[in-house]
Amino acid sequence: MTDTASSYPLLRTINTPAQLRALPRTQLRQLADELRAYVLDTLANSKVGGHLGSNLGTVELTVALHYVFDTPHDRLVWDVGHQTYPHKVLTGRRDELPTIRHFGGISGFPRREESEYDTFGVGHSSTSISAAHGMAMAAKLKGEARKAVAIIGDGAMTAGMAFEALNNAGIAHGGLMGDMLVVLNDNDMSISPPVGALNKYLARLMSGKFYAKAREGAKSVLRHTPLYELARRFEEHTKGMVVPGTIFEEFGFNYVGPIDGHDLDSLIPTLENLRDRPGAQFLHVVTKKGAGYELAEADPVKYHAASGKFDPAVGFVKSTAPAKPTFTQVFGNWLCDMAELDPTLVAITPAMREGSGMVEFHQRYPSRYFDVGIAEQHAVTFAAGLACEGLHPVVAIYSTFLQRAYDQLVHDVALQNLPVLFALDRAGLVGADGATHAGNYDIAYTRCIPNMAVLTPADENECRQALYTGQRHPGPVTVRYPRGAGVGAVPQSAMQAWPWGKGEMRRHSGQAQTRGQGPARIALLAFGTLLYPALQAAEALDASVANMRFVKPLDQALVLELARSHDALVTIEDGCIMGGAGSAVAEVLAAHGLTLPLLQLGLPDEFIEHGDVPKLMSLCGLDAAGIERSVRERYWPATSVPSAVNQ
Template sequence: MNYPLLRTIDSPADLRRLPRTELVKLAGELRAYVLDTLSNSKVGGHLGSNLGTVELTVALHYVFNTPEDRLVWDVGHQTYPHKVLTGRREQLATIRHLGGISGFPRRDESPYDTFGTGHSSTSISAAHGMAMAAKIKGEDRRAVAIIGDGSMTAGMAFEALNNAGVPHGGLLGNMLVILNDNDMSISPPVGALNKYLARLMSGNFYSSAREGAKSVLKNTPLYEFARRFEEHTKGMVVPGTIFEEFGFNYVGPIDGHDLDALIPTLENLRAKKGPQFLHVVTKKGQGYKLAEADPVKYHAAPGKFDPAVGFVKSTTPAKTTFTQIFGEWLCDMAEQDLRLVGITPAMREGSGMVDFHKRFPTRYHDVGIAEQHAVTFAAGLACEGLKPVVAIYSTFLQRAYDQLIHDVALQNLPVVFALDRAGLVGADGATHAGNYDIAFTRCIPNMALLTPADENECRQALFTAYQHKGPVTVRYPRGAGAGVAVEKEMTALAWGKGEIRRESGKPQARSAQEAPRIAILSFGTLLYTAMQAAEQLDATVANMRFVKPLDHAMVAELARTHDAFVTLEDGCVMGGAGSAVMEAMQAAGFNLPVLQLGLPDEYIEHGDVPSLMASLGLDASGIEQSILKRFGARPSLVRPAANQ
């Protein structure tokens, strides 16, 4: 397909010059272009959500004077059409690739990306800030937050609504919140009556009549009666009473794929002052029948596929992922212990809890996109003698840090946190990377932290954590590991103890001209990469298993028998596991040189994980070269004294 109309659009200004009659055709080409591009992508991307926002995106850029008017896309995984219409059409093929454009909005990528997003439920707060900034600066522009019904389950969205709907210092921001309801979870399917009411309630006649009635009835006994009658009458037809109570003028629901309904409604709302709320109903995967029929499966495209056939399972047997290991362990553990309760903040599929949900429905709790509630809910369960397991992405646990400290750790409650997507996550980039959990959990009193090296050790680490009588985190990466066979029997690891996986030549067998005796202390799945580097350097390799409690005895023994340490982790170096080793050495009186290898103090770009790790020097060759560069070929065989 040549996309003749779409190829004339290099900016929203080009879009706004089109006659209204051409917009339906443009939307059709835009949808086909997104589908065609993703079906030819090596790394895939979000599919269903982007197909569902085509008409809404066209209408927004047609009505609003972007980028002067600010569009803030919540989460941002529905912004591919937005990127195409804002000068990045030819770059869409590079989305999520190393060196390509991001799968989420980024302020440094385009002036049309007014706010960087990736985590949910932030859009209303950001748009409110932008709207108030315009008022304070005396600028006449609008701010629009586009938020999904899933994101509205988070408390932050309602905190923003509560704040945005009331004047501050006499100022009320000109903002529009668009609720993109793509699951019909709030309202029934829309029809002609809803479309008519939306246009009526967003238009001047309704507003003038409403304000006129207010002025006539004000200061009379009938005013309050009329206000309540209007609310309840409107509430019988549309589900907007709650948003009206927040101080927003509610309009909708309307069909989010009907440009003849969207455009005049948005035009009316753009002309209004103060906080406005528009409820649109869209369909995930709109226009692509396979995605419409199975929106969960087609939420994201895994890579290249034939649009006529859809996603086809590979004939090559896939390695077992860490997520699958967790899901299997959770079901096995639940069979043994009736106290186990599984909790997820809206990540049933992503966290591997589908089977658990089917087999143990009364012990499965999806709390929505509400990470703070998930953690404190788990704390409440633990107070009553149950054994909660919170399955949560590392990047999303950041959103519940206060609850982790105050509600769980301070009370030393036995909650297991299964941290999926620890370390780099690849194509999703910096917004989703789990780089910081080692640093931000190990500093919390009472918290324990396990870093299993492979699939079998992950299963045993989860079992070990479950037996612990305090809060504990088990972190593991996205995807598969080394391919180690998984033992069905669950056996607890020795608490706080690591193991030696490889031992270098004995110091007495070395001459003074040989390389120093190196000990690599590995935390997590980089163990197998460390083993490859160690073969070239004849280094000792310790699989530490625990960041907290750290195996102090092993650290001391290795310090007595080696010339230098290398710590290795797929988390941030600052405050990470390597820092824990250095603290332990200092406390014991050792003064060995230490090379800390891990993720640097910067946000890592999106791209495939092997390429990213190689660029950071965390592949086998990079580790070897870093060690040689730091310690060279000549040893320092004078061992420092240690406090005994």
């Protein structure tokens, strides 16, 4: 890691935004350059990587916001939060940045517990305007003079929640209107031509006190004359010719922009003008994703995040070791193969084409590919509409993002028993992205819905076959699979549907053995990829192992058979224990009056922090050693010795 004292002489003196505000404006360009270089250097030396392009693109905006606003008294609310590394550096976490996304280190997203400058915890998009509006109204109600600023990207503005918040924030409530500013950080390069000297001039003019007083004065004079309506229309149409802000004005915001989000000489005076204006303000800034780093500017999608070995001089360094296919790649290949067989198949993603492995499908079947933007609710109901007309939609969505469309999942898909397949990527723990992105709850929140089927493949080949099985089912299905690669099971090109609702035995225990106090024969019921650590633990325990495959419909016959032939059962899943697959097994036992011991292993009732997935799974007791240890401690405490696994 480059020494901050020698390479970043100005940045090393800034530990708080107050110190930043004490700098002369002439030094801010140097500070921004050092800040950008520091973020790039830090990520290049990180073993877990992090968001790159988005953070390089917000350097000047971050400097300007902390320079103009009295943070943390004034509230900055970042949307999504993957562009807040510069913010973290300037708010006392510079020396901790190398720990970002590491276990025990700082989060890759804003967290209220981490800093008073992180005013609102985020990880998903389109929440900032609602939160900032709440903070602005709270300040009014409490009689506190403070500003709330929401910083939201153009992608996040596609979500309905953002427009719901705009609709609410631009009006007075009981005579009160919050003093808030929405900053639209637009990094769509198609809008860059309007950014120039004329737009800078208009932005500063329209945000200034003279313009505001002149406009309000003219309105008061003309209000009761026939010229008022003509003047109002002339103002709207004139502004509409030079700025794309009419829609935001209709919401009740004073729109300013677009301006260059990398030009501090334009940003700072415009922000100062808007800071001093009451009510709802809207600033449209144009930035370049990956700004200041040529490779990221040229390919912002590729350099959205840095992972693996990364050298700023040459970019990503390819590993020479052959990589196992990820579950995401298995899904992408299956989607293309299935589309060739089924002309009614269509695919939907809420702005996650690359993340969900759909690039090749988009290229091969462009008319059957739908990216609906960051609009999960719309994605699910759109799929329902397609299914009503005889098509077979596949919704590729992260487990954590499906939570945002739960009402649509229940009312628009399941209630009507429509054949929509949900490919749930990032199920279980996701590692460095932490609790905001973890897919810990989908088993619990989907299995309770009537008509919904839940499939849990154990490896890459099973994932392909489970997707095929789900696509052939005449009702709604979720197929969940984790981030990254599995055990390396090569997917078979031939696709064969599983027997519906049936699991399989993968290991049978030997003859019952005398173990002193406690049950003799144990059966492990594994759901999903935890089949493999279960098999490993079973060797040390001499336990039976069932690959359950289905959480719903659960293979009740197999559960009952194991319950009657064994002395105790253990369920194993990489989802929350409460309401999960283990609960489904407990319900079957209770319904049939069986009272044998049942141990449920899964993720605890807490939000699990970011870190390396194997380490986190070990801490949760869901690796092979942890499974063996939990079984021994519960059933054979006298034999609870250090694990025999891997010894």
